Amino acid sequence: MNASPSYKYLSIQGKRYIVTKGPPVYGELTKDGWRQWDSSRSKLGSILSQNIEVGLCPNVKVLYLGAANGTTVSHVADIASIVYAVEFSPQPMRDLLNVSRSRTNIIPLLKDARRPETYSHIVESNLDLLIQDVATRGQVKTAIDNKKFLSSTGKLFLVIKARSETATAPPDAVFKQSLEQLSKEYNILLTQKLTSDHKDHLAILAEPLP
Numbered sequence: 001m002n003a004s005p006s007y008k009y010l011s012i013q014g015k016r017y018i019v020t021k022g023p024p025v026y027g028e029l030t031k032d033g034w035r036q037w038d039s040s041r042s043k044l045g046s047i048l049s050q051n052i053e054v055g056l057c058p059n060v061k062v063l064y065l066g067a068a069n070g071t072t073v074s075h076v077a078d079i080a081s082i083v084y085a086v087e088f089s090p091q092p093m094r095d096l097l098n099v100s101r102s103r104t105n106i107i108p109l110l111k112d113a114r115r116p117e118t119y120s121h122i123v124e125s126n127l128d129l130l131i132q133d134v135a136t137r138g139q140v141k142t143a144i145d146n147k148k149f150l151s152s153t154g155k156l157f158l159v160i161k162a163r164s165e166t167a168t169a170p171p172d173a174v175f176k177q178s179l180e181q182l183s184k185e186y187n188i189l190l191t192q193k194l195t196s197d198h199k200d201h202l203a204i205l206a207e208p209l210p
């Protein structure tokens with residue numbers, strides 16, 4: 001059974017956008033049930049709109065760290081079969097709870113992504129995709145500590161925000177050190193700096209090493 005629609009390109013009001021099918025969430029443009037994935041508000045949307053595949057296909061099971069108010073999570077949930085959405089701040093969690101009312105495949109978790117042991121009794125293992133966008137120190141360690149939820153063929157999509165690691169070192173130095181640390185536990189498949197909408201961010205696609 002493969003009933004979920006994926007993302008695709010659609011022209012809305014004369015412009016071409018990536019879209020997913022589902023109820024609107026954040027004032028995005030819509031057409032025939034499809035909704036614009038605004039890449040200026042979503043790092044994952046920005047990467048997908050550059051034709052980069054991250055393994056987000058119909059019916060995948062996803063753990064999303066740094067869910068915030070659910071902007072990107074809502075699009076992921078339009079495609080995936082289940083999205084475990086971890087966010088540690090109560091304020092965006094309120095919005096995320098609203099988003100999850102219209103998308104029953106979102107499991108919102110008010111948890112700290114640096115402490116996966118606090119949600120390992122809820123989140124299943126053998127997931128297809130781990131998406132991480134946490135603006136916090138220790139981003140690579142967080143990705144490594146959450147690796148246990150991924151299946152051996154799963155993928156990690158990680159966004160490193162240089163300024164969350166240090167306000168002083170140049171972003172390129174932060175990225176280099178992060179990649180060195182990450183490659184002890186993951187095989188790096190691709191790196192891509194984000195566009196000016198998301199300054200000083202590096203997107204990384206990787207697969208878990210055994």
Ligand SMILES: C[S@@+](CC[C@H](N)C(=O)[O-])C[C@H]1O[C@@H](n2cnc3c(N)ncnc32)[C@H](O)[C@@H]1O
Nearest residue numbers: 066068071072087088089112113133134135136
């Ligand atoms: C840049 S925002 C994420 C935006 C979101 N991914 C999107 O595209 O809609 C980063 C989020 O990570 C959350 N965060 C930071 N550190 C965290 C942690 N250790 N555990 C869980 N959430 C965290 C913040 O509260 C914030 O909402």
